[in-house]
Amino acid sequence: MPIALSGLSAIADDYDAILCDVWGVLHDGIHAHLDAADALRRFREKGPVVLMTNAPRPSSAVRSHLASLGAGKDAYDAILSSGDVVIKTLAEKDARRIYHIGPDRDLGLYNDAMTLVSDPEAADAVVIAGLRDDTVETPDDYRDEMARIAASGTPVLCANPDIVVERGDELVWCAGALAKLVEAAGRDAIWIGKPHGLAYDAAREKIFAHRPDAGRILVIGDGLPTDIRGASNQGYDALFLTDGIHAREVGGTGTPDPELVAERLAKDGLDSRYYAPRLSW
Template identity: 60%
Template sequence: MQQTLISGLSSIADDYDAILCDVWGVLHDGLTAHEGVADALARFRENGPVVLITNAPRPSHPVVAQLKSFGIPETTFDSVVSSGDVVRKFLAEKNVRTVYHIGPTRDLPLYENLPITLVEDPADADAIMCAGLRDDDTESAEDYRAELAGIVPLDKPFICANPDIVVERGGRLVYCAGALGQLYDQLGGTVLQFGKPHDRIYEAAIAEVKRLKPDATRILAVGDGLPTDVTGANRQGLDVLFITDGIHAEELGEPGHPDLDKVAARLAAEELTATHFATRLVW
């Protein structure tokens, strides 16, 4: 499939009724917003709804607050669907009451207003929640090998609340819950995955699009992650705008100047397609 390099969203906006847009990597790098993204989203909203779809292992409202702190106001999007939202629904449906939490304290809003008690011993838990590394500035998945190896024989539901392996933070890559889920799987455990590229989060996000615009059929997915954003969109049969200056930037040529042959080869190697690609999301 021939991918089209575009200079901005304006060149394809009229072809779509709605956007499902990734957050971390497309809108910001974990520390600051990327230039032009707020304007691009606000302008597209004249065509149709913008639903943000994120693997953040938290409910939507902290995500909205973070975006606002970066200068991306609520007026630039219509709704947010997070991996945390989908996990919370699952916990409620399965009547989970006790959880062993792996992750930083910033992800504790995941349990807000749910009848859940956090326990210190995984053997006492109804489920193991993998939200991330406790200190992603200094740790890697290998720091958790012994802990995870001890959990596998317990045969507890192991919930990976964020399938991302890495994200970019201020120009460097840090590990996410997906790296722990990957190791848990290698150790012989079974992982329940939530977030992109898995179906539950897309079902919720597309339902939001339909709520906002019932006749929307032409939906564009925007993202920078091949194993999450692009894979998920391909599985859903959605067109994709692949942002190259994200987590794969160094693989695809010089940042800001992607090598078109490398982009095509990387997509082909993963058996993925992208309808369009751009260095950053701008109008």
């Protein structure tokens, strides 16, 4: 049974470092969660905090976004984004011709040596960063396109495994929902980001750069299939924040029901050592 947590201060001495989600913890896409930023800042007196986000853009862009919301750099020691791992993976594959799916804001994934192509069959890689316009589109609008991509044989990289995220009071679709359509059509995608291992390898490097002996790592996040699944895969304790994308399933915003929390975790075969509505000290 997960333990209800009143604040991070109650367990801070039990951990050497934190891997913390960004969207859903430090902000909701529109507003910063300042209590969460304060909690991470206070923990940094004890050990490093590495932000780990499935954002399909370089970590420099994530850093700028956090600063614009008022969640400043004193809340963390380093950032690891899915975009960082995508950039590394494309370089390793020497992918030069890219079929991009997503908004223009994610074009920072590509360098001047790369060319965007309009046909997936002419590409070295298909990169799914998100829906092109997630304010009006849904995955259903992409079914035929994802089937064509699956049939093309071109390697497919999912640059953000999230299915949905919060934006204010709404849930919006993410790249993971499109990658699932590709796989349903018969072609495996390369999933880059939480809960998959490549991202955690890179995140650990950032932790050990600040504290080489960090062995007790706490994962904080609101996403069961990403944050909490990733913690489970890596053998780390987790703090599940219930006021995120699963709020309606576990009792509502600010009022998590212990039994519903346990049932929801069990439904996905997951365990979280702690839970709380939001992160605070």
